[in-house]
Amino acid sequence: MSQALTIGDFSKATHLSIRTLRHYHQIGLLEPTGVDPDTGYRSYTTEQIPAAQVIRRFRALDMPLDDIQAVLSAPDLRTRDHLIAAHLTRMEASLSRTQQAVASLRDLLEHRAAPATIGHRSVPATPAAAISENIDVADALLWYPGALGELHATLAAQGIRADGAAGGMFADELFADEHGRATIFIPCHGRVRPMGRVTPTTAPAVELATIIHAGPHDEIDRAYGTLGAHVAEHELALDGPLREYYLVGPADTADEGAWRTEIGWPVFATGTTGSPMSVS
Structure with a gap:
């Protein structure tokens, strides 16, 4: 009782x-x-x-x-167990992110940065299908795959083939103010009809100092740091959006460890920066 x-x-x-x-x-x-x-x-x-x-x-x-x-x-045991299992799955994902952050922090504290190769390339003006929006930097990693998926679906629906790796352009304000213009684009030839968020565009020509980031995008800031330090010390930096090119990305494989992203920093071409160079 x-x-x-x-x-x-x-x-x-x-x-x-x-x-x-x-x-x-x-x-x-x-x-x-x-x-x-x-x-x-x-x-x-x-x-x-x-x-x-x-x-x-x-x-x-x-x-x-x-x-x-x-x-x-919950009205029954199946519903209850589903709700509990969903929360445990979220906890496991959170634990995995924590473990990755700890490993990255240990790398930084122990100064085990691997040597990186800085390259240079001239990018011509490129016709493309694009999605361009003002976003918060905290939402970038969620916004990017959605935009990329919509672009691929739209091109497939219109029978247009991609003509190179998908790319991104990110305004200075996105980094400085945590809110600004972000553009995801897929190079293509053919008449892109506006549909949903997708519009035709031309990615401007640009000279870039470049670095390749290997792995998931939540670790990409380290490559940005290496490239930014190099540009400050050895280049004439230009104003303009930073570039990313998704050489191997979610559309190619679900294995984040296999992803390869080229980061490009706009620079003034002096004619003396054509050869790749290694930095530590």
């Missing part, structure tokens, strides 16, 4: 603070069995202790309160 507990005793029994229990009551996650109409004191029963313990463990796993509510109110 269940017994009534004051909110203080229920707090001690469940290791949930009184403040937390009040909040859970307000949002309907864990409601007391009774509230005194005169004093407002809440009371619980011993039968509610297991539910409180479940909530506490889900919160220890960083499950959002809305998701916990959905789990507790």
Whole structure:
């Protein structure tokens, strides 16, 4: 038979603070069995202790309160288990990102930067299909694959073949102000009809100092740093959007370790920078 507990005793029994229990009551996650109409004191029963313990463990796993509510109110075991499995999958992905960040930080702290080759190339004006929008830099890694997928789908629907690796152009403001113009384009010949976000464009001619980044894009800042240092020390930098060319990317393989991205920094061609050079 269940017994009534004051909110203080229920707090001690469940290791949930009184403040937390009040909040859970307000949002309907864990409601007391009774509230005194005169004093407002809440009371619980011993039968509610297991539910409180479940909530506490889900919160220890960083499950959002809305998701916990959905789990507790799931109409059947299959729905409940699906919700829990989805959260565990998100946790595993978060753990993987944390492990990658730790490994990268250790590399930086131990100064194990691999030698990099700086190249140069002249890029002619290039007809292309493009998606161009103002975005927040925090959204770039999510925005880019969506834009690239839409471009490939549009070209396929119009029977137009790509004429080179897909590329990107990123305005200075995107880096300096965390918000600015980003353009993803696919070189192609043929009349591109505007569809959705896709429009025809011409990527301007440009002289670039270049570096190849190998691997996933969340580590690409290291290659940018190496190239930026080289340009500052050895080149005449020009204003204008930075370039990326996705030599091997999501459209080619799901293996992020196999991705290859060429980063291009606009420079003034002096006629003396034609040969690749290695930097450490």
